[in-house]
Amino acid sequence: MGCFGWISFTTDYGLSDCFVATCRGTIARAAPSVQVIDITHLISPGDIPRGAMLLAQSVPHLPPAVHLAVVDPGVGTSRRGIAIETPGGLLVGPDNGLLIPAAEVLGGITRVVALTERSWFAAEVSATFHGRDIFAPVAARLALGADLSEAGPSLDPESLIRLPRPLVSSGEGFVDAEVISVDRFGNVQLAARAEHIDHLGDQLVVAGSRAVRASSFGQVPTGKLIAFVDSADYIALAINGGRAVVILSVLPGDMVRITSALPG
Amino acid sequence: MGCFGWISFTTDYGLSDCFVATCRGTIARAAPSVQVIDITHLISPGDIPRGAMLLAQSVPHLPPAVHLAVVDPGVGTSRRGIAIETPGGLLVGPDNGLLIPAAEVLGGITRVVALTERSWFAAEVSATFHGRDIFAPVAARLALGADLSEAGPSLDPESLIRLPRPLVSSGEGFVDAEVISVDRFGNVQLAARAEHIDHLGDQLVVAGSRAVRASSFGQVPTGKLIAFVDSADYIALAINGGRAVVILSVLPGDMVRITSALPG
Amino acid sequence: MGCFGWISFTTDYGLSDCFVATCRGTIARAAPSVQVIDITHLISPGDIPRGAMLLAQSVPHLPPAVHLAVVDPGVGTSRRGIAIETPGGLLVGPDNGLLIPAAEVLGGITRVVALTERSWFAAEVSATFHGRDIFAPVAARLALGADLSEAGPSLDPESLIRLPRPLVSSGEGFVDAEVISVDRFGNVQLAARAEHIDHLGDQLVVAGSRAVRASSFGQVPTGKLIAFVDSADYIALAINGGRAVVILSVLPGDMVRITSALPG
Numbered sequence: 095m096g097c098f099g100w101i102s103f104t105t106d107y108g109l110s111d112c113f114v115a116t117c118r119g120t121i122a123r124a125a126p127s128v129q130v131i132d133i134t135h136l137i138s139p140g141d142i143p144r145g146a147m148l149l150a151q152s153v154p155h156l157p158p159a160v161h162l163a164v165v166d167p168g169v170g171t172s173r174r175g176i177a178i179e180t181p182g183g184l185l186v187g188p189d190n191g192l193l194i195p196a197a198e199v200l201g202g203i204t205r206v207v208a209l210t211e212r213s214w215f216a217a218e219v220s221a222t223f224h225g226r227d228i229f230a231p232v233a234a235r236l237a238l239g240a241d242l243s244e245a246g247p248s249l250d251p252e253s254l255i256r257l258p259r260p261l262v263s264s265g266e267g268f269v270d271a272e273v274i275s276v277d278r279f280g281n282v283q284l285a286a287r288a289e290h291i292d293h294l295g296d297q298l299v300v301a302g303s304r305a306v307r308a309s310s311f312g313q314v315p316t317g318k319l320i321a322f323v324d325s326a327d328y329i330a331l332a333i334n335g336g337r338a339v340v341i342l343s344v345l346p347g348d349m350v351r352i353t354s355a356l357p358g
Numbered sequence: 359m360g361c362f363g364w365i366s367f368t369t370d371y372g373l374s375d376c377f378v379a380t381c382r383g384t385i386a387r388a389a390p391s392v393q394v395i396d397i398t399h400l401i402s403p404g405d406i407p408r409g410a411m412l413l414a415q416s417v418p419h420l421p422p423a424v425h426l427a428v429v430d431p432g433v434g435t436s437r438r439g440i441a442i443e444t445p446g447g448l449l450v451g452p453d454n455g456l457l458i459p460a461a462e463v464l465g466g467i468t469r470v471v472a473l474t475e476r477s478w479f480a481a482e483v484s485a486t487f488h489g490r491d492i493f494a495p496v497a498a499r500l501a502l503g504a505d506l507s508e509a510g511p512s513l514d515p516e517s518l519i520r521l522p523r524p525l526v527s528s529g530e531g532f533v534d535a536e537v538i539s540v541d542r543f544g545n546v547q548l549a550a551r552a553e554h555i556d557h558l559g560d561q562l563v564v565a566g567s568r569a570v571r572a573s574s575f576g577q578v579p580t581g582k583l584i585a586f587v588d589s590a591d592y593i594a595l596a597i598n599g600g601r602a603v604v605i606l607s608v609l610p611g612d613m614v615r616i617t618s619a620l621p622g
Numbered sequence: 623m624g625c626f627g628w629i630s631f632t633t634d635y636g637l638s639d640c641f642v643a644t645c646r647g648t649i650a651r652a653a654p655s656v657q658v659i660d661i662t663h664l665i666s667p668g669d670i671p672r673g674a675m676l677l678a679q680s681v682p683h684l685p686p687a688v689h690l691a692v693v694d695p696g697v698g699t700s701r702r703g704i705a706i707e708t709p710g711g712l713l714v715g716p717d718n719g720l721l722i723p724a725a726e727v728l729g730g731i732t733r734v735v736a737l738t739e740r741s742w743f744a745a746e747v748s749a750t751f752h753g754r755d756i757f758a759p760v761a762a763r764l765a766l767g768a769d770l771s772e773a774g775p776s777l778d779p780e781s782l783i784r785l786p787r788p789l790v791s792s793g794e795g796f797v798d799a800e801v802i803s804v805d806r807f808g809n810v811q812l813a814a815r816a817e818h819i820d821h822l823g824d825q826l827v828v829a830g831s832r833a834v835r836a837s838s839f840g841q842v843p844t845g846k847l848i849a850f851v852d853s854a855d856y857i858a859l860a861i862n863g864g865r866a867v868v869i870l871s872v873l874p875g876d877m878v879r880i881t882s883a884l885p886g
Contacts (some may be wrong), residue, residue, distance in 0.1 A: 100386060102379070108806035109373070109637070112680040115630070115661040119684035122628060122659060126685065131386060133379040139807050152376040155388065155490065156383035167863070170838025221838035222860075223853035226683065278372035279403050310434025310485035325487035331485075335431070364650060366643070374638070382679065395650060397643040416640040419754065542624035542636035543667050574698025574749035590749035596750075599695070 097239040098183070100159040101130050104149050106137040107164070113223070117162075117230040120216070124234035132154060133163075140167035142192050143257055146345065147274055150195035151326045161196060162233040163187040175209035175228050176249065179242050184231045188224070191257035203251045205207065210246035211354070228336060238315040260285035261349065268353045269294065273344050280337025282344060286329040286352070291321065297355035299332060301342050304355060311335075321352070361503040362447070364423035365394050368403040368413050369489060371428070377487070378565040381426075381494040385478070388498035393413040393502035395420060397427075405457050407521055408610065411538055414459035415590045417446070425460060426497040428489040439473035439492050440513065443506050449562070450497045455521035467515040474510035524549035526611065532617045533558065537608050538592065546599025548614060555585065561619035564595055565606050568619060575599075585616070625767040626711070628687035629658050632677050633753060634665040635692070641751070645690075645758040648744070652762035661691075668695035670720050671785055672874065675802055678723035679854045681710070689724060690754040690761040691715040703737035703756050704777065707770050714761045716752070719785035719814065731779040738774035788813035789877065796881045797822065801872050804847060808865025810872060814857040814880070819849065825883035828859055829870050832883060839863075847882070 101121060107113035114135050121130060133152045137145045146163035153161060166173075166188045174189040180348060182200030185193040186209075197203050209228060212219075214235055216227040232245060260272040262285040271286035291298075296307040298321055305319040309332040314320050324330035331338040331350075344350060365385060371377035378399050385394060397416050401409045409429035417425060430437075430452045438453040446464030449457040450473075461467050470560040473492060476483075478499055480491040496509060526549040535550035548563060555562075560571040562585055569583040576597040578584050583602060588594035595602045595614075630648060635641035637864050642663050649658060665673045673693035681689060694716045696700075702717040710728030713721040714737075725731050737756060740747075742763055744755040760773060788800040790813040799814035819826075822836040826849055833847040839862040841849050847866060852858035859866040859878075872878060 099390065102383075106806075110662055110664040111803075111805045112676045113805075114663050115659060115676075115680050118659050119630075119680065122657070123683075123685045125656075126627060129386070131379060131382050132372055133376055136374040148376045152379050152383065155380035155387075157387045168840060170840030187873035220853035221840075221850065226853065275375075277375045277377075311433030312432060312485075322485065325484035325490065328472075350484075363654065366647075393642060393650070393654075395646050397640055400638040410642045411700055416643050416647065419644035419651075421651045534740075539639075541639045541641075576696060576698030576749075586749065589748035589754065 097157055098160050098237040099127075099129060100157050100163045101128055101233050101237055102133055102152065102156050102159050103130050103135075103352050104116055104133040104137070104145055104152075104161070104163040105143065105165065106133045106139050106141065106153070107135045107136055109114075113225065116226045117286065120226055120230040121234045126230055128234065128237045131159070137165055141165065142167070142190055142277065144241045146192050146195045146257055149192070150199050153199050154195045159183050160233045160237045161185045163192050163196075164229055165192050166224065167191065169224050170221050173255075174249075175224060176254070177207050177209060177232060177236065177242055177245050178203055179205040180344075184236050184242070186229050186236065189255050191255045192254050205242055206249045206251050206254065207242050208246040208249050211244060214245055262290055264290060267294075268351055270349050270351050271329065273346050273348045273350060274345070276339045279332070280339040281324070282331040282338050282342055282350070283324055283326070284329045284331070284350060287327065288323050288329065291329055291352055293311055294352060294354040295356060299353045299355050301344065301350045303341060305331065359460070362422055362424050362501040363391075363393060364421045365392055365497050365501055366397055366416065366420050366423050366425045367394050368400045368409055368416075368425070368427040369395040369429065370403050371399050371489070372411065373399055373597070377489065380490045384490055384494040385498045388495055388524065389502050392498065392501045395423070396505075401429055405429065406431070406454055407541065409548050410456050410459045410521055413464050417460045417463050417605075423447050423561045424497045424501045425449045425457075426493055427456050427460075428493055429456050430454070430488065433488050438513075439488060439496075439508050440518070441471050441473060441496060441500060441506055442467055443469040448500050448506070450493050450500065453519050455519045458518065460522050469506055470515050470518065472510040473504050475508060477532050478509055490505045526550045526554055528554060530620055534613050534615050535593065537610050537612045537614060539610055540608070543596070544603040545588070546595040546602050546606055546608060546614070547588060547590070548593045548595070551591065552593065552615070554586050555593055555616055558616060558618040559620060561616045563619050565608065567605060569595065604611045624667040626686055626688050626765040626845065627655075627657060628685045629761050629765055630661055630680065630684050630687045630689045631658050631663075631711050632665070632673055632680075632689070632691040633663045633671065633693065634663040634667050634669060634755055635663045635753070637663055641753065644754045648758040649753055649762045652759055653766050656762065656765045659687070665693055669693065670695070670718055670856055672718050672840050673805065674723045674785055678727050680725045681727050687711050688761045688765045689713045689721075690757055691724075692730040693718050694718065694752065697752050698749050701783075702777075703760075704782070705735050705737060705754060705760060705764060705770055705773050706731055707733040708821070712764050712770070714757050714764065716762065717783050719783045722782065722784050733770055734777045734779050734782065735770050736774040736777050739772060742773055790814045790818055792818060795822075796879055798877050799857065801874050801876045801878060803874055804867045806874070807860070808867040809852065810866050810870055810878070811852060811854070812857045812859070812878060815855065816851050819857055819880055822880060823884060827881045827883050829871055829878045833859065
């Protein structure tokens with residue numbers, strides 16, 4: 095796919111140890127002219143769904159890149175390392191579902207290989223830190239223009255591990271939607287899209303609380319719960335001047351029921 | 359003002375979501391050669407005074423830059439987006455007081471415009487994430503050398519929202535000073551400058567505790583409370599080997615009284 | 623030593639204030655083409671041993687660089703500022719032991735100077751922020767190719783402050799090893815190397831708990847405590863799917879005894 099000037103970098107490594115730095119150093123030594131954009135390194139250890147979500151919601155706004163992502167509780171088992179080609183860029187990481195939602199956002203999987211070519215790895219590969227010893231060197235080499243096919247044998251995309259899709263379902267006068275995330279502002283993002291709830295009108299009941307449909311928390315009085323289309327095009331719940339998550343008391347993975355507040 | 363090689367970036371977005379990354383990506387796509395220096399993204403949500411303070415205390419040490427700052431509890435209301443020109447650089451963000459102290463440090467406002475030119479924004483502007491969809495693209499375009507006047511109509515600088523200045527006042531034998539910040543080391547920064555307290559001598563009482571005037575905590579015994587001129591030229595309180603904030607039990611916005619410990 | 627394209631940066635400054643940003647700005651103004659890799663800024667305030675450890679474990683994976691490190695509880699005292707030359711790069715920071723383990727990893731100290739040349743410092747040097755006013759400008763100047771000898775007078779390497787080495791000792795059927803670090807995943811890194819415990823076999827008792835020697839947590843059942851060679855070549859303790867630190871209840875500096883679980 096030619097060269098990439100950018101590598102994006104997503105992990106659960108935290109910022110208190112030196113895991114991120116040694117990966118950055120590995121990239122810098124192999125591809126000093128490639129720039130790195132950190133997505134986040136504060137994913138809870140092993141939280142693959144959150145890593146997949148953040149990566150998928152970030153890639154539309156990044157330049158063409160090799161997206162390096164490592165949330166890898168299976169490191170040291172037989173789980174495969176993979177590199178995925180899409181129309182919008184490459185993805186490198188473990189085969190545990192982490193990369194798939196972003197690959198779909200980038201146009202779908204056109205090719206995927208298992209990372210087996212040891213000459214692409216660090217000279218010594220540790221048993222527990224494939225981010226530094228396998229994934230970062232592979233990402234650097236791909237950014238420099240090496241072809242995916244040299245990284246290892248092609249895989250059937252159908253063979254890849256996939257996460258369950260966040261749930262959203264509709265019934266007579268209600269929508270049930272899974273909580274995808276809670277952000278720093280206490281806003282609660284749901285798996286639902288605008289089309290799922292448009293028919294319920296502007297006066298809603300969300301998880302037992304009255305809410306109004308609005309375009310922004312800035313348009314309602316302080317303290318009011320709203321449902322709005324957020325910056326990633328999902329339905330989210332917010333309180334003007336407050337934290338919706340406190341009122342709703344939900345976590346990612348919980349289901350939230352939305353109904354019309356008016357008799358149907 | 360010509361081109362800028364640097365954008366500084368200050369927000370309350372945190373590091374656990376992908377808000378910072380999508381802004382960085384937006385800048386990278388529009389202005390790939392411009393480098394970004396993060397000031398901090400860990401301002402408490404909506405804490406405009408702290409954002410204003412950190413930006414103002416940082417800009418003297420940064421290269422000429424477009425300073426992008428977004429602490430924006432009013433996003434989605436009628437609050438304006440603005441770009442400010444100063445002798446020392448440009449500032450971009452919401453019109454809520456956040457940018458003014460840094461503008462003053464950079465030499466004062468020479469020009470200010472309202473951000474209304476939609477062709478400078480993202481193709482689709484979300485209702486709740488103007489950092490990504492308005493302020494980052496505008497900062498990138500200004501860094502590339504576009505003229506402020508093309509971003510929107512000029513504003514009267516007097517029309518801008520301003521924060522109250524941190525308080526410092528003197529009376530017979532005392533100085534009352536507002537706490538500006540408490541840093542990671544527990545040091546307490548006051549709104550007072552050296553000239554405010556020089557006449558009180560070296561033996562002080564600060565919020566009821568004995569303190570000495572010194573140039574550095576390294577010059578007094580462990581456990582001793584000192585008042586010193588800090589690295590931003592404010593009077594700060596520290597304890598050698600300890601955390602002054604624990605002894606003083608103050609928060610930003612609190613007033614601290616300083617008197618001479620000696621009979622006047 | 624010629625020029626360096628990279629500066630690595632390690633501090634206890636945290637990410638919530640603007641200390642890191644003002645140092646970055648200082649480097650950017652002096653050496654705009656030099657790239658900075660953050661190792662971490664979340665070392666606990668004043669924790670020199672942790673800073674020394676993270677720096678030493680990072681440098682093998684970084685490009686040739688000036689390594690700028692500031693964990694400096696003695697700022698403002700008579701402690702010296704130093705720059706160290708090694709075969710693998712330069713180090714700049716306080717003379718308090720912080721830089722020595724990394725210097726050894728980089729091939730040993732070939733030259734060391736006291737930082738006394740004021741023309742290399744900021745125009746005004748604060749009493750409490752030598753990271754910004756002394757160490758960052760010195761690191762930038764060295765990265766641009768200035769010779770160490772111009773920064774100040776040579777020092778005898780034997781005169782440098784050194785930290786005690788982490789302890790590891792063996793006796794009849796046991797090894798006692800100091801805890802070096804606990805990482806984000808709850809893995810406990812010991813001062814011991816493989817050769818210290820190889821003779822104890824694969825069935826171990828570690829701090830009173832049964833453990834097995836393995837190459838990775840992925841090779842044992844969930845919940846099992848293992849001892850393995852970690853990615854920095856130290857013996858570490860981990861639990862597959864869990865946090866070893868919770869079971870072992872240890873902190874850096876504690877001693878852990880390892881014995882064979884089998885009658886000798």
